[in-house]
Amino acid sequence: MFVIKCPHCFEAREEEEFSYGGEAFVARPTSPETESEESWGDYLFMKRNPKGWHWEMWGHSTGCRKFFVLKRNTANHTTVGAWTLAEARKIYDAEEATA
Amino acid sequence: MLNSTTTNISEFSPVMQSPLHPFGLTSKQEKVNDGKGVWANEIPLLGYISLRGNSQNAAFVNAVNSALNVALPTQACSMSYTAWGSILWLSPDEWLITCKRDQRASLQGALETALADIHSQVVDNSGGYTTVLLKGKNASEVLHHCTVYDLNMLQAGKVVGTTFGKLNFYLHQHEDGYYLVFRRSFADYIWRYLERSALPYGFGIAQLNDGL
Ligand SMILES: [Zn+2]
Numbered sequence: 552m553f554v555i556k557c558p559h560c561f562e563a564r565e566e567e568e569f570s571y572g573g574e575a576f577v578a579r580p581t582s583p584e585t586e587s588e589e590s591w592g593d594y595l596f597m598k599r600n601p602k603g604w605h606w607e608m609w610g611h612s613t614g615c616r617k618f619f620v621l622k623r624n625t626a627n628h629t630t631v632g633a634w635t636l637a638e639a640r641k642i643y644d645a646e647e648a649t650a
Numbered sequence: 651m652l653n654s655t656t657t658n659i660s661e662f663s664p665v666m667q668s669p670l671h672p673f674g675l676t677s678k679q680e681k682v683n684d685g686k687g688v689w690a691n692e693i694p695l696l697g698y699i700s701l702r703g704n705s706q707n708a709a710f711v712n713a714v715n716s717a718l719n720v721a722l723p724t725q726a727c728s729m730s731y732t733a734w735g736s737i738l739w740l741s742p743d744e745w746l747i748t749c750k751r752d753q754r755a756s757l758q759g760a761l762e763t764a765l766a767d768i769h770s771q772v773v774d775n776s777g778g779y780t781t782v783l784l785k786g787k788n789a790s791e792v793l794h795h796c797t798v799y800d801l802n803m804l805q806a807g808k809v810v811g812t813t814f815g816k817l818n819f820y821l822h823q824h825e826d827g828y829y830l831v832f833r834r835s836f837a838d839y840i841w842r843y844l845e846r847s848a849l850p851y852g853f854g855i856a857q858l859n860d861g862l
Pocket of ligand 1: 557558559560561611614615616617
């Protein structure tokens with residue numbers, strides 16, 4: 552159990568109020584019809600699944616029912632922060648650019 | 651297939667019943683006394699209006715403010731009490747307006763007129779929700795059994811959406827009572843959960859004068 556600060560409710564809440572929404576910013580192929588089965592399968596199923604820092608989506612299911620982005624360490628549940636999708640995108644892109 | 655013995659549609663007269671009607675709360679209510687630690691009752695058959703729109707859009711906020719004659723709470727988890735009921739912030743673009751049932755149509759009409767040209771949504775949800783009022787010296791203890799929310803964080807003027815057992819509900823506190831707002835279909839579960847959680851403290855059905 553850990554605590555998440557919802558970027559819409561601006562309050563730290565129990566994990567139980569939230570639901571996990573998978574890895575964040577997985578780019579959907581722009582034309583699924585012409586995508587090969589292999590790359591479409593990769594898009595659907597091949598996630599980074601790191602041990603360590605992970606950008607992921609969460610939904611505040613019992614609260615504001617909005618989705619947002621959380622950067623969480625999968626090994627020990629520490630979190631760096633939670634942002635709206637638009638805010639997180641900028642930080643994520645900057646981080647990816649230097650990675 | 652329709653049965654020929656079915657009541658003729660012209661004779662069909664639906665009866666409005668609150669979600670907690672089967673518990674017969676009206677006949678069990680008594681005057682609040684020191685003998686029991688927790689008092690509750692349903693505030694039945696209120697009007698509920700769902701309002702959606704962009705709170706960053708000044709035209710939307712102004713239109714709502716003038717239609718309701720009260721400022722729309724745009725701060726996260728804030729709410730306001732009005733002469734006719736309350737406005738609960740549910741999310742950055744969604745509010746729940748509660749009022750007396752017979753005022754619902756006029757409030758909804760005023761909102762629809764004011765928001766006619768603005769991207770927004772106004773929906774009558776009166777059939778979808780109900781409210782339970784919980785009070786008494788052990789009311790907080792009972793709620794602690796029911797929700798993961800830290801009730802010390804719940805000041806007046808605040809509304810939170812959080813868990814109730816396996817479900818979710820909206821919770822706010824006003825004067826000496828907690829107001830639990832939830833979906834109609836959750837009523838049975840929530841009422842029984844409250845009854846059982848309150849067993850150690852004594853559970854009574856309070857007389858209701860609150861018309862919130
Ligand atoms: Zn939230």
